[in-house]
Amino acid sequence: MTFNIQHTDRLSSARAGIMQTDHGPIETPIFMPVGTQGTVKGIHQSELEHVIKAQIILGNTYHLYLRPGTDILQKAGGLHKFIAWDKPMLTDSGGYQVYSLKGMRKITEDGVKFQSHVDGSKHFFSPESVMDIQRIIGADIVMAFDECTPYPCEYKYAKNSMYMTHRWLARCIYRMDNTDPIYGLHQTFSPIVQGSVYPDLRKESAEFIASQDQEMNAIGGLSVGEPHEDMYAMTELVCGILPSDKPRYLMGVGLPENILESIALGIDMFDCVLPSRNARHGILYTKDGLINIKNAKWQDDFSPIDIESTAPTSRIHTKAYLRHLFKVEELLAGQIATLHNLSFFLWLVSESRRRIIDGTFYAWKNSMVKSVSQRL
Amino acid sequence: MTFNIQHTDRLSSARAGIMQTDHGPIETPIFMPVGTQGTVKGIHQSELEHVIKAQIILGNTYHLYLRPGTDILQKAGGLHKFIAWDKPMLTDSGGYQVYSLKGMRKITEDGVKFQSHVDGSKHFFSPESVMDIQRIIGADIVMAFDECTPYPCEYKYAKNSMYMTHRWLARCIYRMDNTDPIYGLHQTFSPIVQGSVYPDLRKESAEFIASQDQEMNAIGGLSVGEPHEDMYAMTELVCGILPSDKPRYLMGVGLPENILESIALGIDMFDCVLPSRNARHGILYTKDGLINIKNAKWQDDFSPIDIESTAPTSRIHTKAYLRHLFKVEELLAGQIATLHNLSFFLWLVSESRRRIIDGTFYAWKNSMVKSVSQRL
Numbered sequence: 014m015t016f017n018i019q020h021t022d023r024l025s026s027a028r029a030g031i032m033q034t035d036h037g038p039i040e041t042p043i044f045m046p047v048g049t050q051g052t053v054k055g056i057h058q059s060e061l062e063h064v065i066k067a068q069i070i071l072g073n074t075y076h077l078y079l080r081p082g083t084d085i086l087q088k089a090g091g092l093h094k095f096i097a098w099d100k101p102m103l104t105d106s107g108g109y110q111v112y113s114l115k116g117m118r119k120i121t122e123d124g125v126k127f128q129s130h131v132d133g134s135k136h137f138f139s140p141e142s143v144m145d146i147q148r149i150i151g152a153d154i155v156m157a158f159d160e161c162t163p164y165p166c167e168y169k170y171a172k173n174s175m176y177m178t179h180r181w182l183a184r185c186i187y188r189m190d191n192t193d194p195i196y197g198l199h200q201t202f203s204p205i206v207q208g209s210v211y212p213d214l215r216k217e218s219a220e221f222i223a224s225q226d227q228e229m230n231a232i233g234g235l236s237v238g239e240p241h242e243d244m245y246a247m248t249e250l251v252c253g254i255l256p257s258d259k260p261r262y263l264m265g266v267g268l269p270e271n272i273l274e275s276i277a278l279g280i281d282m283f284d285c286v287l288p289s290r291n292a293r294h295g296i297l298y299t300k301d302g303l304i305n306i307k308n309a310k311w312q313d314d315f316s317p318i319d320i321e322s323t324a325p326t327s328r329i330h331t332k333a334y335l336r337h338l339f340k341v342e343e344l345l346a347g348q349i350a351t352l353h354n355l356s357f358f359l360w361l362v363s364e365s366r367r368r369i370i371d372g373t374f375y376a377w378k379n380s381m382v383k384s385v386s387q388r389l
Numbered sequence: 390m391t392f393n394i395q396h397t398d399r400l401s402s403a404r405a406g407i408m409q410t411d412h413g414p415i416e417t418p419i420f421m422p423v424g425t426q427g428t429v430k431g432i433h434q435s436e437l438e439h440v441i442k443a444q445i446i447l448g449n450t451y452h453l454y455l456r457p458g459t460d461i462l463q464k465a466g467g468l469h470k471f472i473a474w475d476k477p478m479l480t481d482s483g484g485y486q487v488y489s490l491k492g493m494r495k496i497t498e499d500g501v502k503f504q505s506h507v508d509g510s511k512h513f514f515s516p517e518s519v520m521d522i523q524r525i526i527g528a529d530i531v532m533a534f535d536e537c538t539p540y541p542c543e544y545k546y547a548k549n550s551m552y553m554t555h556r557w558l559a560r561c562i563y564r565m566d567n568t569d570p571i572y573g574l575h576q577t578f579s580p581i582v583q584g585s586v587y588p589d590l591r592k593e594s595a596e597f598i599a600s601q602d603q604e605m606n607a608i609g610g611l612s613v614g615e616p617h618e619d620m621y622a623m624t625e626l627v628c629g630i631l632p633s634d635k636p637r638y639l640m641g642v643g644l645p646e647n648i649l650e651s652i653a654l655g656i657d658m659f660d661c662v663l664p665s666r667n668a669r670h671g672i673l674y675t676k677d678g679l680i681n682i683k684n685a686k687w688q689d690d691f692s693p694i695d696i697e698s699t700a701p702t703s704r705i706h707t708k709a710y711l712r713h714l715f716k717v718e719e720l721l722a723g724q725i726a727t728l729h730n731l732s733f734f735l736w737l738v739s740e741s742r743r744r745i746i747d748g749t750f751y752a753w754k755n756s757m758v759k760s761v762s763q764r765l
Contacts, residue, residue, distance in 0.1 A: 050717045050719060052714060052721040054719060054720050054721070055721065057721070057725075076717075081688070081716075085688060085709060085713070088691070089689075089707075089709065095707075095710055097705050312461060315470075326433065330473055331465075333471070334427070337456065337457040337471075338428060340456060341456050343430065344428075344431040344720060344723065344724070345428040
């Protein structure tokens with residue numbers, strides 16, 4: 014994998030780059046739609062490519078390990094072939110999902126024992142086994158197996174957890190270095206900075222991660238409930254330490270305003286379930302802020318959902334129609350809203366990129382942050 | 390509305406024709422996807438047009454009257470505008486839905502008192518009010534308000550019901566003749582033959598309906614559980630009486646083999662919820678018969694869902710992937726399966742049409758009836 018920075022903003026740390034993977038290029042900054050179980054909910058792969066213009070999507074190791082399972086995925090020739098997606102893909106390590114199984118998992122130095130949320134069956138994830146599973150899934154980018162601390166998190170817990178994440182990282186890297194991609198295509202490995210909202214821990218973690226000299230780096234444990242100022246402070250601190258010539262991925266972030274501010278801090282990659290999850294509940298993102306399309310005020314509003322959307326369905330269909338679809342609980346409601354929100358997020362990052370290149374990013378970002386934060 | 394028969398089969402009563410409506414042409418025989426609440430479940434309007442190649446879709450008076458309601462529909466300028474569908478549309482009168490509300494409705498000579506399935510609110514449908522609602526919806530073809538008898542049905546009930554349907558028909562026609570389309574475009578009215586599975590009643594009903602000299606005619610009360618032989622016998626009897634120069638619509642039918650046999654008996658139009666409803670439960674229709682894609686036998690079958698399908702998703706995606714999507718209850722499962730089934734039904738009628746015109750329909754129909762009846 015190569016990463017070339019084409020332009021760096023004069024007024025911020027924002028940069029426009031291109032990552033080159035064996036499944037093609039990724040123009041950064043980029044937002045990655047989440048396809049947990051081998052599908053971005055309610056969206057066809059052709060719509061991901063041609064409507065949303067996704068350049069890379071996410072899969073989830075925990076979910077894919079349970080269903081369809083590694084046996085089916087390996088027989089299929091990997092996740093790309095299984096779901097018919099020929100562009101770049103990243104797999105989350107499943108750490109976050111496993112830790113979410115409160116009362117159904119036990120963390121030790123070895124790894125994590127857990128019970129499947131599907132059938133209660135018992136399983137064990139270690140840094141090694143998670144790397145092996147990600148080899149079988151075959152994504153272009155595979156994530157380290159880490160512990161994502163919650164918010165709030167006691168200093169002592171955050172510190173011990175961070176050290177364990179670092180020890181697990183060594184085991185992940187060793188496993189990756191001693192195994193080969195199964196399908197012949199290169200897999201980039203990404204370590205993850207932790208340390209909760211404690212500056213000294215974030216600094217120590219970022220320095221440790223930077224010293225590993227991997228092809229890219231990620232920041233985890235943010236967007237878990239902490240104030241936005243903490244998110245930005247930690248991101249700025251960590252971006253100042255992680256090498257500037259490698260992609261930086263801020264995991265699980267977030268709101269449009271978070272993405273814009275984080276781009277300005279030097280982040281290149283984002284993912285978040287919110288635009289797709291909120292879409293299925295009728296929450297739409299626009300340049301002028303959030304809309305709850307289920308509100309009665311839209312019932313006879315026959316203007317387009319969003320005349321400026323890059324999604325044709327948002328230009329063709331009216332707010333009144335989309336509201337009706339939600340009120341009668343039709344599948345098309347979530348489909349139209351998901352296309353809308355993901356198209357908006359991809360527009361947001363591509364417009365950021367365009368403006369970084371032409372030198373108009375910073376002022377636009379400041380006005381856009383105000384605009385997208387509104388609640389209509 | 391005009392109807393021109395281009396070709397009549399030598400070996401059967403099948404015919405290929407073109408209906409011309411103010412929203413464009415309909416090539417017959419045709420299958421009409423069901424869009425009960427202003428959407429064909431899980432399918433974008435662009436997919437209806439370009440993938441499934443639907444030429445006309447159905448709306449439902451009962452459901453649309455309840456939600457979004459006639460006020461919203463009239464403000465929108467009718468259902469076509471409301472849902473952004475510019476091709477022909479037909480509305481079912483809602484009679485079937487109202488009668489399905491067992492214990493929540495009362496039928497009298499005046500009409501039907503019923504309670505909404507949504508909130509229990511009380512409503513009254515009469516032949517006149519249903520015509521008025523269909524004027525507001527604004528479909529190109531509007532159906533008479535009739536009583537659809539169940540199967541089995543006592544002779545006496547079927548006879549009395551048929552007479553009431555005939556009396557209601559007179560009221561529907563009077564109302565249609567004394568009102569105008571609201572949006573300036575012509576609305577074709579279709580009366581409905583009833584009479585259950587009793588040949589003398591069907592004959593009497595068909596003669597009465599034929600005598601009304603409307604632009605098209607429909608056959609109701611079949612595909613409600615009666616043996617296929619009864620369905621075919623009634624259809625043949627009625628087709629022999631209804632004028633041959635007007636479109637004949639067999640309501641709610643049905644299986645691919647029913648459609649093929651009924652085309653051979655002289656039917657021009659079909660609708661059925663089964664291809665879309667079954668799709669959402671993993672039942673796929675193919676030229677070689679029915680597939681339950683959830684069966685374990687497909688879990689590692691990496692062949693295309695149907696390499697001959699007119700739906701790209703059925704050619705691109707594998708059976709194993711579609712099975713996975715159903716097992717993890719993903720929205721995309723129903724989307725891919727619905728596109729598949731509706732594309733198959735539209736292919737079935739367009740291929741019938743092509744073969745009626747080139748003279749190869751009858752032998753093909755006989756072999757295809759055997760083939761599509763298989764259970765894989």
